Amino acid sequence: MMDEKLKQLKKKYMNTPIPKELDDVVHDTLMSKQKKPKRPNPNWFIGLAAAVMLFVLTINTSPVVAGNLAKIPVVGSVIQVLTISEIHVHEENYDADITTPNVHNFDDKQTENSLNQKYIQESKQLYDEFKNEVGNLKKNGEGHYNVDASYDVITDNEKILSIKRTVQKTQASSYETIKFDTIDKQKEMLLTLPILFKDDSYISTISNVIKDQMREQIRNDENKVYWVRDAGINLPPEGVFDQIDANQSFYINENYKLVIAFDDYEVGPGYMGTAEFVIPTEKIANELEGDAYIK
Structure with a gap:
């Protein structure tokens, strides 16, 4: 059978x-x-x-x-x-x-x-x-x-x-x-980033969180390099990270945390590979539309 x-x-x-x-x-x-x-x-x-x-x-x-x-x-x-x-x-x-x-x-x-x-x-x-x-x-x-x-x-x-x-x-x-x-x-x-937030203020808020994480990683690991200002490193003439795109690549992980992602060379030299940053929910709580997706 x-x-x-x-x-x-x-x-x-x-x-x-x-x-x-x-x-x-x-x-x-x-x-x-x-x-x-x-x-x-x-x-x-x-x-x-x-x-x-x-x-x-x-x-x-x-x-x-x-x-x-x-x-x-x-x-x-x-x-x-x-x-x-x-x-x-x-x-x-x-x-x-x-x-x-x-x-x-x-x-x-x-x-x-x-x-x-x-x-x-x-x-x-x-x-x-x-x-x-x-x-x-x-x-x-x-x-x-x-x-x-x-x-x-x-x-x-x-x-x-x-x-x-x-x-x-x-x-x-x-x-x-x-x-x-x-x-x-x-x-x-x-889902898109604009759907998750009340208005476009999330762009600057998330960007500042990511820049802080970049600087911290650079301080803690001499092999880490991101193209971010005020990190004590030499920067290229172009391509310095300022802010994310309104529709930047992202996903929501198993813990319902927002993760922002970047391609090779997008925020650092090629040897750094692709980059992902987990955004603490408390840092974006005021901008979120609600807690249905991000907790």
Whole structure:
């Protein structure tokens, strides 16, 4: 009986459609191979096979299985994050590993579809950029280029879902960017900084808290460097941190604390990597719209 159910799930899994946008990427890759001259070439078939093997697009977590798990009786809906696709390209000097998340089980399908479409487009854009960059490097017969895109669920409790997407590009040096989506699971609403606060006074308040934390870290660790004034360090002519953006990258952690995040080179030298600062709630209590999300 159980074997039969597993067979049925496997059949449904294998028949799960690939999103059109990502399917187009596979199609373009194969079509580019077909456009080569038809002159007999013993390496052509090997090249085509390599193209198929180097470009792997898989559904790692079956929506069918996830759907069955979600039918277990619980209080409220079970919003899940699945891996809908993976792109793997491995050639000499060139590598790409791009993983695409997919949110699942929203009652509000408009919000669900909007998030998933964004994730698919981000992956497609990364792969298109990778193809173009590699094409240019190959023309010049030089260079290395790597792209690694992944995601993590960093908060998942009864109220908050926070998804982190990380992209690392490596050529002569490495550069990492991070993006977050923080979702009210009960209202199925994407949260933004302006939603969390009464007015834009939060910008200066949070910025001052972060600058104080930067200075303290610099005082306590000689290896720490942030581009902040009044810290006793030499500053670059441009790029000194003054204040956060109104829609600065952020998430809400498992302790319901606000965390502000920065990309590589955004507030310090490259070796510092990405930076995150936990904002004490008492420092922003007067600016908060309420205590529904940040406590």
